[in-house]
Amino acid sequence: MESHLETDLDVLKQRLLTMANHAEKAVTEALQALDQRDDDLALQVKQSDRVINRFEIEIDDLVIQQLIKAPLATDLRTVTASVKISHNLERIGDEAKKIAKHAIELSGQPPIDIKLDIPCMASLTLEMLKLSLDAFSHRDPAAARALIPRDKEVDVLNKQVHQMLSQHMAKHPNAIQRCLDWMAVSKSLERIADHATNIAEDVVYLCEARHIRHTGVKRGMPSLATA
Amino acid sequence: MESHLETDLDVLKQRLLTMANHAEKAVTEALQALDQRDDDLALQVKQSDRVINRFEIEIDDLVIQQLIKAPLATDLRTVTASVKISHNLERIGDEAKKIAKHAIELSGQPPIDIKLDIPCMASLTLEMLKLSLDAFSHRDPAAARALIPRDKEVDVLNKQVHQMLSQHMAKHPNAIQRCLDWMAVSKSLERIADHATNIAEDVVYLCEARHIRHTGVKRGMPSLATA
Numbered sequence: 001m002e003s004h005l006e007t008d009l010d011v012l013k014q015r016l017l018t019m020a021n022h023a024e025k026a027v028t029e030a031l032q033a034l035d036q037r038d039d040d041l042a043l044q045v046k047q048s049d050r051v052i053n054r055f056e057i058e059i060d061d062l063v064i065q066q067l068i069k070a071p072l073a074t075d076l077r078t079v080t081a082s083v084k085i086s087h088n089l090e091r092i093g094d095e096a097k098k099i100a101k102h103a104i105e106l107s108g109q110p111p112i113d114i115k116l117d118i119p120c121m122a123s124l125t126l127e128m129l130k131l132s133l134d135a136f137s138h139r140d141p142a143a144a145r146a147l148i149p150r151d152k153e154v155d156v157l158n159k160q161v162h163q164m165l166s167q168h169m170a171k172h173p174n175a176i177q178r179c180l181d182w183m184a185v186s187k188s189l190e191r192i193a194d195h196a197t198n199i200a201e202d203v204v205y206l207c208e209a210r211h212i213r214h215t216g217v218k219r220g221m222p223s224l225a226t227a
Numbered sequence: 228m229e230s231h232l233e234t235d236l237d238v239l240k241q242r243l244l245t246m247a248n249h250a251e252k253a254v255t256e257a258l259q260a261l262d263q264r265d266d267d268l269a270l271q272v273k274q275s276d277r278v279i280n281r282f283e284i285e286i287d288d289l290v291i292q293q294l295i296k297a298p299l300a301t302d303l304r305t306v307t308a309s310v311k312i313s314h315n316l317e318r319i320g321d322e323a324k325k326i327a328k329h330a331i332e333l334s335g336q337p338p339i340d341i342k343l344d345i346p347c348m349a350s351l352t353l354e355m356l357k358l359s360l361d362a363f364s365h366r367d368p369a370a371a372r373a374l375i376p377r378d379k380e381v382d383v384l385n386k387q388v389h390q391m392l393s394q395h396m397a398k399h400p401n402a403i404q405r406c407l408d409w410m411a412v413s414k415s416l417e418r419i420a421d422h423a424t425n426i427a428e429d430v431v432y433l434c435e436a437r438h439i440r441h442t443g444v445k446r447g448m449p450s451l452a453t454a
Contacts, residue, residue: 060307067294067303076294080287083310166403173397180393180410 009078012062016082016089019055020133023089026052026096027129027192031122033100034185037107045100052093059086081206085136088195088202092129095188095195102181102188112178114168118186121157124150125189128196135200141207144200148212154193161186236305239289243309243316246282247360250316253279253323254356254419258349260327261412264334272327279320286313308433312363315422315429319356322415322422329408329415339405341395345413348384351377352416355423362427368434371427375439381420388413 026045033042063079128147135144165179165186172179204212253272260269290306355374362371392406392413399406431439 063307064303067307076291080290080294080307080310083307084314087311087314166407169396169403170400173400176393176396183407 023092030096030099034103042100042103049097056090081202132196132199144203151197158190250319257323257326261330269327269330276324283317308429352420359423359426368431371430378424385417
């Protein structure tokens with residue numbers, strides 16, 4: 001028989017997963033709008049950000065209700081990790097909204113004459129997001145750990161895209177605004193990958209009670225004793 | 228006589244305030260390094276980000292310890308708001324680190340020949356940060372509410388700076404990289420102001436148990452019933 005507590009924690013998990021679906025859909029559709037120069041879809045993504053924001057508030061409230069009842073350390077980790085995961089999802093929604101905004105800017109202009117690795121970045125980032133949410137859904141810390149190194153690949157691609165665009169600008173001053181829009185899209189993808197990494201770190205924390213965020217900290221961690 | 232709980236919550240508050248001092252110092256020094264082309268100071272700021280990151284972990288742990296003991300809704304709000312405030316401070320530290328990075332890039336290049344409103348943005352942003360931390364320190368929701376509208380002023384300045392720089396690039400292709408560095412600094416300031424606004428919203432939540440984040444939500448809030 002399930003206890004009340006398990007049922008409540010399950011409600012929290014289900015709402016987070018629903019929020020995650022909305023965030024993932026927003027990113028996918030923002031990228032589709034960008035690719036297909038589809039302003040209507042981009043506007044829909046911008047609108048849907050409000051629903052994702054509303055989820056963050058709902059999850060905070062569920063967390064508080066939960067905290068009033070939950071006495072075990074493992075449940076407390078669930079609720080604090082939920083606050084963090086929901087915040088990361090909310091930020092992913094913000095980035096999707098930004099991509100949608102730049103998609104609208106770019107669809108009104110001629111395409112720029114330069115081959116960028118944005119499709120590769122986009123599929124890497126979407127895959128990281130999907131893997132992080134699966135790891136959360138299945139409480140799978142090994143899967144969460146496995147995806148974390150991929151964040152560096154996205155960082156490298158973002159730097160390459162940034163460099164190509166800044167060189168292109170220098171030669172084509174009339175393309176500067178479009179290059180800035182593409183830079184912002186690339187930066188948003190890089191941030192979505194960061195948030196997916198944060199979610200993976202939260203999943204490890206949730207399952208193993210171990211902080212793996214701020215990896216630099218692990219090597220010669222500065223003491224806070226006198227801070 | 229103080230209860231154990233009050234003492235524990237006070238420890239949490241004091242650690243958050245110490246973290247806040249580190250974050251505020253990092254922003255101030257990053258801006259000073261930028262202004263005075265001081266690479267040593269910029270490198271110090273980049274190093275000090277690790278201390279701020281370490282605080283986020285310490286505060287999470289204090290929060291969990293607290294949750295095991297705290298039974299009252301008002302204390303639960305303190306701990307969940309602490310998780311959020313600490314996360315915002317950690318992000319402010321990240322932005323200070325980025326400003327420091329761009330300060331180093333810029334100090335190695337000749338100054339660009341354009342007058343930007345960065346000093347005005349910097350002082351507005353630092354003041355918002357200071358006011359948000361004071362509002363937290365004194366549990367003053369009125370002061371917190373009062374600073375929120377100022378975020379729009381910083382947004383407007385960021386847009387102006389962005390536009391001036393993109394126009395400057397078009398005329399001076401050899402200044403493109405420096406203009407991109409200055410754009411990134413302006414964006415970081417805009418984000419620090421966002422995080423200060425988030426902290427102010429968390430202070431209102433802490434004191435009044437009322438969510439004021441995502442203000443768009445208040446007008447015609449989308450229902451999540453079927454989401």
